[in-house]
Amino acid sequence: MIQTLSSHPTGHGLRRLWWASALVLLGACGGGDGGSATAEPDMAKALGVAPSAGAAIDRPATRHDAARFLTQATFGPNDFEIELLMKIGYSAWIDRQLRLPATSHRARWEAADAAIRLVDPTASAGQDQVWESFWHQAVNGPDQLRLRMAFALSQIFVVSAVDGSIGGEPRALAAWLDMLGDKGFGSYRDLLETVSLHPLMGLYLTHLKNQKPDPLTGRIPDQNYARESMQLLSIGLVKLKPDGTPLLDANSNAIETYGPSDVAGLSNVFTGFSWACPAAPSSNNCFRNGSSAGVSDPDRYFKPMVAYPQFHSVDAKSFLGVTIPASTTANPAGDLKIALDTLSAHPNVGPFISKQLIQRLVTSNPSGAYVQAVAAVFDNNGAGTRGDLKAVLKAILLHPESRLQTNATGKVREPVLRLSAYLRAFPHKSDTGRWRVGNTDSVSNSLGQTPLRAPSVFNFYRPGYAAPGSQSGAAGMVGPELQLLNESSAAGWINYMRDNLSNGVGQFNGTVGGVAFNRRDLQRDWSAELALAARPAELVASVTGRLLYGLASPALQTEILTAITKITIPVLNAGGTNQAAIDNAKRNRVNATVLLTLAVPEFVVQK
Numbered sequence: 001m002i003q004t005l006s007s008h009p010t011g012h013g014l015r016r017l018w019w020a021s022a023l024v025l026l027g028a029c030g031g032g033d034g035g036s037a038t039a040e041p042d043m044a045k046a047l048g049v050a051p052s053a054g055a056a057i058d059r060p061a062t063r064h065d066a067a068r069f070l071t072q073a074t075f076g077p078n079d080f081e082i083e084l085l086m087k088i089g090y091s092a093w094i095d096r097q098l099r100l101p102a103t104s105h106r107a108r109w110e111a112a113d114a115a116i117r118l119v120d121p122t123a124s125a126g127q128d129q130v131w132e133s134f135w136h137q138a139v140n141g142p143d144q145l146r147l148r149m150a151f152a153l154s155q156i157f158v159v160s161a162v163d164g165s166i167g168g169e170p171r172a173l174a175a176w177l178d179m180l181g182d183k184g185f186g187s188y189r190d191l192l193e194t195v196s197l198h199p200l201m202g203l204y205l206t207h208l209k210n211q212k213p214d215p216l217t218g219r220i221p222d223q224n225y226a227r228e229s230m231q232l233l234s235i236g237l238v239k240l241k242p243d244g245t246p247l248l249d250a251n252s253n254a255i256e257t258y259g260p261s262d263v264a265g266l267s268n269v270f271t272g273f274s275w276a277c278p279a280a281p282s283s284n285n286c287f288r289n290g291s292s293a294g295v296s297d298p299d300r301y302f303k304p305m306v307a308y309p310q311f312h313s314v315d316a317k318s319f320l321g322v323t324i325p326a327s328t329t330a331n332p333a334g335d336l337k338i339a340l341d342t343l344s345a346h347p348n349v350g351p352f353i354s355k356q357l358i359q360r361l362v363t364s365n366p367s368g369a370y371v372q373a374v375a376a377v378f379d380n381n382g383a384g385t386r387g388d389l390k391a392v393l394k395a396i397l398l399h400p401e402s403r404l405q406t407n408a409t410g411k412v413r414e415p416v417l418r419l420s421a422y423l424r425a426f427p428h429k430s431d432t433g434r435w436r437v438g439n440t441d442s443v444s445n446s447l448g449q450t451p452l453r454a455p456s457v458f459n460f461y462r463p464g465y466a467a468p469g470s471q472s473g474a475a476g477m478v479g480p481e482l483q484l485l486n487e488s489s490a491a492g493w494i495n496y497m498r499d500n501l502s503n504g505v506g507q508f509n510g511t512v513g514g515v516a517f518n519r520r521d522l523q524r525d526w527s528a529e530l531a532l533a534a535r536p537a538e539l540v541a542s543v544t545g546r547l548l549y550g551l552a553s554p555a556l557q558t559e560i561l562t563a564i565t566k567i568t569i570p571v572l573n574a575g576g577t578n579q580a581a582i583d584n585a586k587r588n589r590v591n592a593t594v595l596l597t598l599a600v601p602e603f604v605v606q607k
Contacts, residue, residue: 059089064550071606072362073397074144076421094394097145102181105174108133127170128438134451136435139423150180152360155459157195159204162453172301176200188387189344197304207270212313226266230258235348242375243368244351265319269339272312272332276303307332350375356463362402364411365477370401410607412481415447425546428522436507436521446496448489497598501591526590533586536565543593551602560596564589
């Protein structure tokens with residue numbers, strides 16, 4: 001099944017370790033210490049685990065503790081951030097990150113576009129350059145917390161380049177990432193408004209150029225964004241208690257947050273918004289086509305949509321217990337403010353958004369106490385401000401439960417975060433300086449996931465997904481990222497990383513700028529690991545230390561050690577003619593050690 005491993009010296013052991021990993025993922029959603037595939041007998045009780053009494057210690061006790069925290073707050077630990085965190089502590093590290101200036105994906109995309117056009121004036125940058133910027137920033141960007149928050153938000157406020165209207169505007173897609181990074185450190189209310197008026201969201205959820213009702217033709221406003229702005233971006237489907245659990249009626253049934261009439265009323269609010277345009281809002285052609293007299297705004301795909309009163313509904317608009325009276329004069333900006341204020345003030349927003357951010361950063365199954373504590377900060381940051389996302393983020397990362405390690409805590413690492421953790425643990429250099437990782441959609445020989453290319457507005461996986469027939473599902477647990485796991489993706493991860501270890505990561509470079517590379521773009525200097533190849537126990541300790549953060553049990557280390565010592569390193573002969581064979585065997589040992597470590601549940605699951 002993992003075809004490219006059949007001839008590998010450690011192929012049998014690798015298959016065994018990987019499928020053991022898959023069993024754990026499909027079973028306990030995180031496994032126990034040492035990667036046991038057997039769930040704890042009291043797992044159901046562990047679901048309600050509460051944080052230990054007292055405040056969390058603010059400074060990591062060990063480098064492993066520091067690395068665990070950094071798996072939650074960054075795209076993966078590296079030596080610099082571990083040392084800094086050990087020195088200044090959790091709170092100071094977060095505060096430092098919150099002060100760092102943002103890196104710009106759009107600026108990097110535009111620089112790449114200019115460089116491409118300099119070589120070929122008929123060519124331009126595309127989606128690949130968005131992924132190049134993403135990976136460069138994810139691996140090297142100093143503002144890791146902002147970047148990780150933007151990635152988390154991109155899976156709640158979803159636009160997808162799989163849709164041609166989005167994928168065809170890569171510059172705007174890079175700007176979308178910048179927007180999430182900026183607003184992700186601001187207020188939720190501002191984020192919701194920016195998203196609602198962003199042309200990419202307007203295109204993706206079809207409320208750009210949405211028109212008022214017309215009783216003569218029977219036209220009604222498009223209801224797509226009105227529905228999803230409630231279901232996915234603010235309040236969810238059912239009313240929630242402060243701890244994120246459903247509020248039940250007298251018959252123990254969940255209470256719906258909205259119905260068809262709310263969707264219809266809100267859809268009238270989202271009428272009359274369209275392109276930023278030199279002649280807006282007076283020009284109907286600007287509304288319909290984004291241009292007037294052949295002139296359009298070159299930034300219209302990421303400039304906020306403009307209100308065109310002539311296309312906005314003046315009918316009464318009732319939703320979520322609020323009514324905007326009918327008027328003879330259209331007031332799109334005023335109606336929008338009332339609608340977004342109503343959504344943002346809804347009591348569901350705190351637990352609904354807080355729980356999803358906890359899931360994206362820390363754990364798939366936070367206790368009710370964890371959700372309620374963070375939601376309380378969402379409601380009031382301590383200074384009377386609602387929706388302060390900086391405060392919410394800090395509350396998530398500093399809550400005592402974020403430090404717990406049980407069978408009910410942690411989350412499956414989605415493929416993007418696995419690759420970023422590997423690249424930050426073992427720094428690579430880009431031959432071209434562009435970080436040409438490229439599209440990683442393929443399930444069989446790549447990640448099966450590319451940032452900003454979710455299959456639908458519901459993201460790559462649902463926050464409430466429970467793997468069918470699994471121990472975790474039977475215990476009432478969810479494992480959202482398990483929705484990406486199947487036989488093909490399990491094999492694809494191993495095949496992809498085996499190829500990366502052997503050949504480097506990313507797209508193949510031939511001759512670039514007169515330099516003949518003829519290899520993959522991202523390359524690692526493995527000399528430090530090669531120096532340990534003849535001392536396999538030290539090699540295993542070094543590699544597992546970088547990737548597993550203290551979770552490598554003696555049994556696991558022994559299993560990996562046993563596998564790699566089967567790769568024999570020849571003795572140098574008298575003439576020294578077999579040095580190439582020695583070097584090759586050492587490299588095989590290093591590759592096998594890293595690959596086996598990347599396959600085990602202790603890596604695939606973030607604890």
